Amino acid sequence: MEDSVLAKEAKISASMFLDNPKDPLEEEAIEAAKKMPPDPNPVKFRHLNVDADTHQYDLPTECASRPGFNTSGQGVLVNINSYAVVKFPDKVIYQYDVLIGSGVEKRGLVTKVWNSKAVQKAIGNGWVFDGNRLAWSMDAIPNRQFTVDLDEEQCTPSRPGRLNSHKVQIRPSTKINLASIQAYLDRKMSMDNSVLQAIDFLDHLMRVTPSKNMYSLKRSFFDPKMVKRERLGGGVEAMKGVYQSIRIAHGSRLVVNVDVSNCVFYGDYPMEMMATQVTGSANALICGEMSKKVKPTFREAEKESLTFLKLKKLKKIRFRVRYRGASEKVLKQVHMVKEFSQENCYNWFFNQKDKETGVEKRTSIFDYFMEKYNIHLSHPTMCVVETMKRGIAFPMEVCYVEPGQKYPYKIDAVQTASMIKFAVTRPKERREGIEGGLALLNWENDPYIKNYGLKISKDMLETQARLLAPPIVQFAKTQQKPGLSGRWRLDGQQFLLPNKNDLIHWGVCIINSVGRDRLDKAAASTFIRTFVNTYKGHGGKVSNANPPIMEGPVDEAKCVTDLFNEIVAKTGGGKPQMMVFLLAGKDSLCYERIKRSCDCRYGVVSQCMQNAHVKRGQGQYISNVLMKFNAKLGGTTSKVAGKPPGGHFKIPTMIVGADVSHASPGSLQPSMAALTCSMDKTCCRYAAACESNGHRVEMVTQFNLEDMLTPLFRQWMSEVGMGRMPQQFFYFRDGVSEGQYQHVIQQEVKHIKRIWRTLDESNKYVNYEKIKFTVIVASKRHHIRFFPKERSPAADKNLNPCPGVLVEKDVTHPFEYDFYLNSHSAIQGTARPTHYHVLMDESKFPPNELQNMIYEHCYQYMRSTTPVSLFPAVYYAHLASKRAVSHENRPASSGAHQFNEEQQRLELIKLKEEADREGKKLSKTNSEKLNRFTEAESRPLIKMKNDTGIMWGMWYI
Numbered sequence: 001m002e003d004s005v006l007a008k009e010a011k012i013s014a015s016m017f018l019d020n021p022k023d024p025l026e027e028e029a030i031e032a033a034k035k036m037p038p039d040p041n042p043v044k045f046r047h048l049n050v051d052a053d054t055h056q057y058d059l060p061t062e063c064a065s066r067p068g069f070n071t072s073g074q075g076v077l078v079n080i081n082s083y084a085v086v087k088f089p090d091k092v093i094y095q096y097d098v099l100i101g102s103g104v105e106k107r108g109l110v111t112k113v114w115n116s117k118a119v120q121k122a123i124g125n126g127w128v129f130d131g132n133r134l135a136w137s138m139d140a141i142p143n144r145q146f147t148v149d150l151d152e153e154q155c156t157p158s159r160p161g162r163l164n165s166h167k168v169q170i171r172p173s174t175k176i177n178l179a180s181i182q183a184y185l186d187r188k189m190s191m192d193n194s195v196l197q198a199i200d201f202l203d204h205l206m207r208v209t210p211s212k213n214m215y216s217l218k219r220s221f222f223d224p225k226m227v228k229r230e231r232l233g234g235g236v237e238a239m240k241g242v243y244q245s246i247r248i249a250h251g252s253r254l255v256v257n258v259d260v261s262n263c264v265f266y267g268d269y270p271m272e273m274m275a276t277q278v279t280g281s282a283n284a285l286i287c288g289e290m291s292k293k294v295k296p297t298f299r300e301a302e303k304e305s306l307t308f309l310k311l312k313k314l315k316k317i318r319f320r321v322r323y324r325g326a327s328e329k330v331l332k333q334v335h336m337v338k339e340f341s342q343e344n345c346y347n348w349f350f351n352q353k354d355k356e357t358g359v360e361k362r363t364s365i366f367d368y369f370m371e372k373y374n375i376h377l378s379h380p381t382m383c384v385v386e387t388m389k390r391g392i393a394f395p396m397e398v399c400y401v402e403p404g405q406k407y408p409y410k411i412d413a414v415q416t417a418s419m420i421k422f423a424v425t426r427p428k429e430r431r432e433g434i435e436g437g438l439a440l441l442n443w444e445n446d447p448y449i450k451n452y453g454l455k456i457s458k459d460m461l462e463t464q465a466r467l468l469a470p471p472i473v474q475f476a477k478t479q480q481k482p483g484l485s486g487r488w489r490l491d492g493q494q495f496l497l498p499n500k501n502d503l504i505h506w507g508v509c510i511i512n513s514v515g516r517d518r519l520d521k522a523a524a525s526t527f528i529r530t531f532v533n534t535y536k537g538h539g540g541k542v543s544n545a546n547p548p549i550m551e552g553p554v555d556e557a558k559c560v561t562d563l564f565n566e567i568v569a570k571t572g573g574g575k576p577q578m579m580v581f582l583l584a585g586k587d588s589l590c591y592e593r594i595k596r597s598c599d600c601r602y603g604v605v606s607q608c609m610q611n612a613h614v615k616r617g618q619g620q621y622i623s624n625v626l627m628k629f630n631a632k633l634g635g636t637t638s639k640v641a642g643k644p645p646g647g648h649f650k651i652p653t654m655i656v657g658a659d660v661s662h663a664s665p666g667s668l669q670p671s672m673a674a675l676t677c678s679m680d681k682t683c684c685r686y687a688a689a690c691e692s693n694g695h696r697v698e699m700v701t702q703f704n705l706e707d708m709l710t711p712l713f714r715q716w717m718s719e720v721g722m723g724r725m726p727q728q729f730f731y732f733r734d735g736v737s738e739g740q741y742q743h744v745i746q747q748e749v750k751h752i753k754r755i756w757r758t759l760d761e762s763n764k765y766v767n768y769e770k771i772k773f774t775v776i777v778a779s780k781r782h783h784i785r786f787f788p789k790e791r792s793p794a795a796d797k798n799l800n801p802c803p804g805v806l807v808e809k810d811v812t813h814p815f816e817y818d819f820y821l822n823s824h825s826a827i828q829g830t831a832r833p834t835h836y837h838v839l840m841d842e843s844k845f846p847p848n849e850l851q852n853m854i855y856e857h858c859y860q861y862m863r864s865t866t867p868v869s870l871f872p873a874v875y876y877a878h879l880a881s882k883r884a885v886s887h888e889n890r891p892a893s894s895g896a897h898q899f900n901e902e903q904q905r906l907e908l909i910k911l912k913e914e915a916d917r918e919g920k921k922l923s924k925t926n927s928e929k930l931n932r933f934t935e936a937e938s939r940p941l942i943k944m945k946n947d948t949g950i951m952w953g954m955w956y957i
Contacts, residue, residue: 058769059745059753063816064841069808070819072848073468076794078801079460079787081434082811085246085254087455090179093201096135099169107131113166118148123170126451128204135170136201138452144170176201185252185814202246206256208448210244210441215404219245220261223440224403230422232415235277236407237267238422242437243783250812256456257811258441259783260433262423264407264415271319271399272379279310284397288381293342304342311340311383313409318402319385321394325373334402335387335394345369345380345395365395410664424829427799431787434460460787461810467794468804471856474641476539482859484793486803486825487866490623494539496684499633502543506578507567509552509559512611516584519611524549524582527614534622540630544571547580556590560597564604575948578633579606582614592886596942600887603945605632605955627863631954636684637863640856647682648853654716654726655683656709657873658748659734661881662696669888670939673700674881676873677712679952681720684860686876687712687952690884692941698736699743705751713759715952725756725768728843731775734874741777741839749775749840774850775840778874782835784811784820800826803858803867806851807833817841819851823858824869834870863957880956887941 100110113119114129122144128136149165178201180194189195207216214221222241230238243261246254267274272284281287290307317337321330341348345366352363365384369375382396411419425433443449443456473480473488476496480488508528512518532545548570552559560579567576579602581594591608598606607629613621627637639647647653657676663669670692679685689708693701717723731752733744756768786805788795794805807820817838822831836854845853858867861875868875921927944951 059750060840063741063813064838065815066808066813066817067841067844068847070466070468070806070847070851072852073466073804073806074793076465076467076792076805077462077789078465078792078794078805078807079462079789080807080811081259081431081783081785081787082249082255082257082461083459084457084461085256085454086457087453088178088181088202088254089453090177090182091138091453093136093138093176093178093198094140094172095174095176095197095201096137096141097169097171097173098129098133098135099167099171101166103133105166109166112150113148113168116148116150116153118146118153119168122146122168126448128201128208128448130204134173134204136176136204140172141170143172144168178202181248181254182252185248187815199246199248202254202454205448205452205454206244206246206446209446210242214241214440215265217263217406219243220263221440222261222263222265222404230418231267232264232411232418232422233277234280234412234415235267235269235274236264236411236415238262238264238419240422240433242434242440244437244441245783248814250809250814252814255461255811257783258434258437259785260425260430260437261783262419264411264419265403266317266401266405266407268401268403270397271314271385271401272382272396274314274401275311275382275396278313279307281307284379284382288344288379288383291340291342291383308340308342308383315339317405319399320402321398322400323369323373323375323398325375335389335392335399337385338388339386340383341386341393343384344382345377345384348384348393350391350393365393369395427785427787427830430785430830463807463810465786465794466806466808467802468806468852468855470804471859472641473638473859475638479641482803482867484796484802484804490538490627490865491619492537493638494537495627495630495635496638497634497636498539498541499630499635501577501634502541503577503633504544505567505571505574505576506544506580507548507550507563507571507576508580508582509550509563510582510611511552511556511559511584511590513554513584513587513590517611517615518584519582519614521549521551523615527582527617528580530617531622531626534619535626535629538623538626538630540626540635547571552581556593557597560594560602564602576602576604578629579604581606581608582611583608584611586610595883595886599944599950599955600942601945603947603950605950605953607632624863628957631685631862631957634953636680639682639684639860643682645681648849648856649683649728651727652681652721652724653683653728653730654678654713654720655686655730655732655873656752657686657732657734657871657875657877658700659874659877659881660693660698660700661735661878669885670695671697672881672884673704673708674877674884675700675705675708675712676876676880677709677716678873679716679720682860683857683873684862685954686873687715687954688876688880688956689951690880690887690941692888692939698740699747702747702751705748706755709752709755710759711951713755717759719952725760725771727771729771729773730873731773732871732873733775733777734870734877735779735781736777737781738837741837744775744777745839749773772842773840774838774843774845776854776871777837777839778871779835779837780832780870782832784833784835785830786820786822786833796825798826800831801833804855805833806855808847813837819847821851821855822869823855823867825866832869836871862954876954876956883956884941887944889939889942 100113111131123137123141124139126137145168147165147167151164174197176197177194178198180189181198183189184191184195207219210216210221214223220241220243222239226239226241228240232238241261241263243259245257247257249255276284276287279287279290281290287307290305291311293304315337318334319337320334346364348365349362351360352368353360366377366380369377377395377397379397380395384393385396385399386393438458470482470484473482474496476494478493480493482488508524510519510521510524528547528549529545532542536542548566550563550566552562559581563579564576567579568574579598583590594606594608598604607625609625631637655678658674660671660673662671671694672690673693674688674690676686676688679687689712691704691708693704717725731749733748736744753768756771760768786801786807788799788801788805790799794802796802801822803823803825805822812818812820818836820833820835822833824831854871857872861868861872
């Protein structure tokens with residue numbers, strides 16, 4: 001083992017000097033590396049730890065290499081919002097471990113200590129600090145250990161018994177040779193820690209100056225003087241900033257990706273204004289009154305009001321105080337909200353000590369401000385703001401929210417609509433925003449960048465892209481040629497495949513809510529006649545053109561039951577094929593209850609429509625709904641023309657898409673894993689299965705993969721494979737970062753191969769080892785944007801890229817098989833391409849075939865007359881994970897999860913960790929609360945009733 005470690009260290013040392021052939025240390029290091037035995041555990045796939053199953057299932061230990069470039073279509077020049085690094089340092093950088101205090105101190109305190117005069121004097125200038133535990137410098141220093149007294153630095157008296165001094169330890173940890181980056185790009189060494197550490201250092205180097213001058217959120221920076229901001233209501237506002245990220249790229253170079261960044265912040269308002277907006281109160285007086293405890297019934301105990309619960313969104317928010325007579329020290333001090341008290345300024349008492357006599361007296365906050373500062377508080381009935389410092393509290397009206405604090409919760413529907421209007425910008429405006437961001441970053445005059453010798457071009461990269469030929473869309477009797485517009489018409493077209501069985505057993509239920517958009521039976525009947533006629537025009541098979549129409553009760557679950565029984569009674573006794581609901585509004589809770597009952601209680605597909613659209617009865621709306629309606633009944637809208645019966649594939653092929661979606665911050669909803677599986681030879685139709693996946697767990701668990709995929713695989717072999725396994729298997733994975741690629745291979749792909757092996761052993765189909773796997777990660781979580789030139793064939797009228805623009809060079813990985821594909825036509829804003837990264841490539845598809853297959857499949861999306869931006873298998877998985885929220889095993893009346901549940905959970909976990917360290921037990925009450933949270937995270941979804949095969953269809957679309 002020691003020899004292995006020495007060998008690895010020697011090889012890394014050798015690689016650090018490969019760019020300097022005359023350096024005598026290089027020869028010495030290389031010779032040392034040659035003499036060492038080979039490392040039995042080489043670092044290849046992002047530091048992959050290879051286990052026994054990796055070899056058993058023949059899993060790769062590194063990403064697929066790029067096999068070449070696409071030559072189809074035509075070449076086009078496209079600008080990309082990235083900038084080449086023309087010079088980067090090749091110096092040795094010393095990395096240090098930094099420990100401030102005991103290591104559990106909060107970031108704010110750590111930063112304050114690091115920036116203190118004592119620390120800066122001890123270490124000198126030019127240091128880069130990550131704000132947590134790592135620091136870098138060009139200077140080598142020995143271990144340093146000293147204490148920083150912040151009270152002494154700020155010239156403030158120390159509080160008795162509470163010292164504000166902090167121990168600082170700075171210890172050398174490693175040397176980073178920045179030349180290792182060029183050695184890797186020149187293929188003289190493999191990706192290892194030395195390269196990763198060098199890139200990480202450059203990334204932090206570029207953040208230092210912007211972080212001092214702007215609000216920083218990781219790699220995004222927001223100028224406090226920025227005029228481009230939008231008030232969204234509810235005490236929050238949207239701001240535009242600049243994003244930057246340095247990365248290795250094709251062409252043996254580094255590039256810096258720069259883009260516009262949008263984020264939601266708390267407004268820098270007076271706290272009482274913030275409180276009224278967050279709670280939705282008309283004014284401060286009403287907010288104060290509504291924050292009092294409420295007693296729902298005579299027998300029930302008092303509990304916190306909804307208004308007071310909403311105030312908890314402001315916990316941990318930073319603020320300052322301002323009032324007449326306050327000292328300069330008081331005005332400068334920043335506080336943090338610990339809690340809002342149910343007590344107001346009249347009945348919050350504390351002991352006030354007279355400095356002259358030393359006598360203490362009991363006084364209220366209201367009397368204190370009146371007697372000491374002659375301030376008559378305007379809203380003394382509002383909640384008192386408690387700070388993190390014990391015993392320190394303020395009346396809300398003297399508190400002012402500090403600017404630059406990110407809003408950590410999900411914004412509501414109204415705020416989302418305002419945010420979209422603010423964030424969406426056309427390419428020309430976005431490019432101007434990027435150029436404005438470059439001016440803010442000001443690389444040329446950045447003292448840290450200049451000090452370390454980094455130089456970045458100011459010219460946006462230009463790359464040679466490909467414009468893939470648009471496919472022809474095949475309907476039942478005709479074809480449509482979208483061309484570069486990315487659009488085709490549905491009117492006059494018959495669906496490629498209509499519903500499998502004649503529509504006989506179906507019905508309609510009208511759900512009218514008081515005061516909403518009501519609909520009567522006559523209007524519903526007129527709409528249904530038009531709906532049926534339009535469906536027949538699209539090739540739909542409808543034997544019962546006059547389904548029963550009923551007005552449902554207020555209870556949605558009872559509506560479903562009543563409609564089910566009505567269909568059975570009036571359509572010949574067969575089980576319903578489709579249940580249609582006409583809704584008065586966009587009530588998500590109503591929608592979820594309907595879907596839960598239809599999917600899980602009765603196993604019947606359903607279609608919901610809004611009364612407002614029903615009244616208008618526009619033909620385009622009806623046709624759009626019918627694409628979903630037909631898909632749910634087993635039909636297919638269209639496919640790409642000119643392909644053999646097996647579609648793009650010459651051998652039996654299965655495509656699986658996977659997505660794990662997470663609840664919004666502050667919610668305890670479990671993460672949702674969704675898997676889709678192609679269910680026809682052309683891979684147009686996909687079945688889907690969903691299951692809860694734990695709290696914010698990104699990898700699909702082994703149990704979920706086996707539970708969901710095993711029945712889907714069996715169904716595919718029965719219906720599509722004619723009793724045999726596929727010879728080719730595509731696994732498209734959404735939503736994982738580069739650091740998780742190894743987990744996709746090591747965990748998810750390994751478990752999928754195990755499923756095939758189990759099926760092979762139990763049914764003797766074919767040898768599972770003959771199945772060729774292709775694993776691709778599809779991601780839209782990036783900041784790459786295309787800017788085609790004016791009058792370019794790749795540009796539309798708004799200067800967005802046309803569908804089919806493919807980028808494989810300049811901003812992609814130097815050696816691995818990845819590419820950016822813009823497959824859709826942007827309706828608004830600037831188009832965002834999808835990044836595809838091939839992790840496994842056992843099928844050895846040439847780039848022309850693989851990339852065109854992905855592009856053309858985007859034209860087969862079932863419910864659209866435009867190509868979509870993401871491969872359909874993944875897109876459907878995303879839809880299914882959203883739909884499966886209605887299958888959660890919780891009372892329907894519980895509604896959405898409270899925003900502060902996550903905060904409570906984290907506080908309980910912290911209490912448990914503290915109790916474990918001290919060898920104590922968590923209190924019974926807290927233990928029961930934590931168990932309830934854990935149970936909610938692991939609770940499985942309600943299973944769908946599958947007696948009529950709803951799971952094998954597109955129930956989710």
